[in-house]
Amino acid sequence: MGRSILVFSVVVVFLFSVAYATPGIATFYTTYTPSACYGGTQEGVMIAAASDTLWDNGRVCGKYFTVKCTGARNPVPHPCTGKSVTVKVVDHCAGGCASTLDLSGEAFAQIANPVAGIINIEYIEH
Template identity: 85%
Template sequence: MGKSILVFSVVIVFLFSIAYATSGIGTFYTTYIPSACYKNTPEGVMIAAASDTLWDNGRVCGKMFHVTCTGPRNPVPHPCTGKTVTVKIVDHCPAGCASTIDLSFEAFSQIANPVAGIINIDYTPA
């Protein structure tokens, strides 16, 4: 009986984590400072810029997100690595940004082939 409850609990947690993810678009950038959140202070390389959808007048600054590639948005087949990356929001994606989360090159490279340039993603607050 105890083993059944444990298995059931793991399944529920897994399903909740899938349902909690938000779909979006991921791209990458390579110039990290200055940033809208931290000016000229470097914040490492596992960082990202938030689109207007997430920006919320800068309230998203410093928030962490788990980001996973879910598929291609262009002809590059199978860009995803199957990994998830955790990034800190440090910047605001410029006007006309094509993505929901604009990842650093290093973060993007962890979850997808950079040749793809743009991918479908799922993201959750860390």
């Protein structure tokens, strides 16, 4: 009985988090170090820079976001791959940033055609 309740609770939490994904915009970049969060330390390639909206004086450093493409923001037809990607925030996408999350090129390519350059997304913080 206790195990059934645990499994049910996990499923409900998962469904609740999926239902409340936050809409945003994603772009991509190719320069990964130094970063605002980790200086010259490499943090892999599934990474992102956070916009001023998410930055919160660096409190978002090291947090993980699962990101999914939801559609085009320019004339590139059907840019989304249908996949999602989990990225670690390692940098700040400073003022004037065109996106909510500026993904690494590798992360962007997992969820969308890089030719698109900018896409609509939904993201969930973990």
